[in-house]
Amino acid sequence: MKKKILGVLLGVTLAAGLLAGCSQAKDNPGTTGGASAKARTLSEIKEDGTIKIGVFSDKNPFGYVDSNGKIQGYDVYFAKRLAKDLLGSEDKAEFVYVEAASRVEYLKSAKVDVILANFTVTDERKEQVDFALPYMKVALGVVSPDAALISDVTQLKDKTLIVVKGTTAETYFSENHQEVKLLKFDEYQEAYDALLDGRGDAFSTDNTEVLAWALQNKGFTVGIESIGNLDTIAPAVQKGNKELLDWINSEIETLGKEQFFHKDFEETLKPVYGDEIDPENLVVEGGQV
The missing domain is CATH 3.40.190.10 (Periplasmic binding protein-like II)
Structure with missing residues (x-):
């Protein structure tokens, strides 16, 4: 299980993935059509002073609750920065725990403003939610x-x-x-x-x-x-919530200039992986794969 092997395999599959398109997953297959509740706009989120972000609570090291009961992980580190840059403090992030199959529905029903739960971009999901720029690669x-x-x-x-x-x-x-x-x-x-x-x-x-x-x-x-x-893994918002989507895209581009996701890797993933994974095989900066 060496990083060289993983790097080669990921490199080989990158071309195939871009040509063939992403694998598709079915989130709540019976739920189709428009949103059941209107999502909050960027202005409404700012007025409220909190942003609701859907994350995993059991997917270590990306989103999990630690032994002290605190939410941690690669996705969570990013989520806190979003709250800080949008609302002035990472404490303004209100975390909502989701399961893999509930991610689309939580956006459609406006239970969350953003999903940051290791959400893989697929063609089918694009029909139901709007994805921002990617911040990670995965197979x-x-x-x-x-x-x-x-x-x-x-x-x-x-x-x-x-x-x-x-x-x-x-x-x-x-x-x-x-x-x-x-x-x-x-x-x-x-x-x-x-x-x-x-x-x-x-x-x-x-x-x-x-x-x-x-x-x-x-x-x-x-x-x-x-x-x-x-x-690729990317944030997602309710379909049509363009104002919030545009802000997140701009934020990802800005964070890329400071190599934010490499810092995220060092803080949350490096302690787990050690040298087994080269961050270049996982991290995406500025939304550019």
């Missing part, structure tokens, strides 16, 4: 026990792969590897517990996350470090 990975390591997708035939509902992993394997049995959960912690308990042979989600998890859990290895397309 899928597969983690499994060392005693029965899965190092090639062909080894998953007739085996049970754990996935989280509403993720690109669920969609990718459903569409491309129907020979693999999928065990689906709503929350990431449930999925990891199932892997630890032996209810599945492997677990697939963003490679950045499974690499971090494997480093923290002895006896498990990411045997498949990159599969599928190289996708």
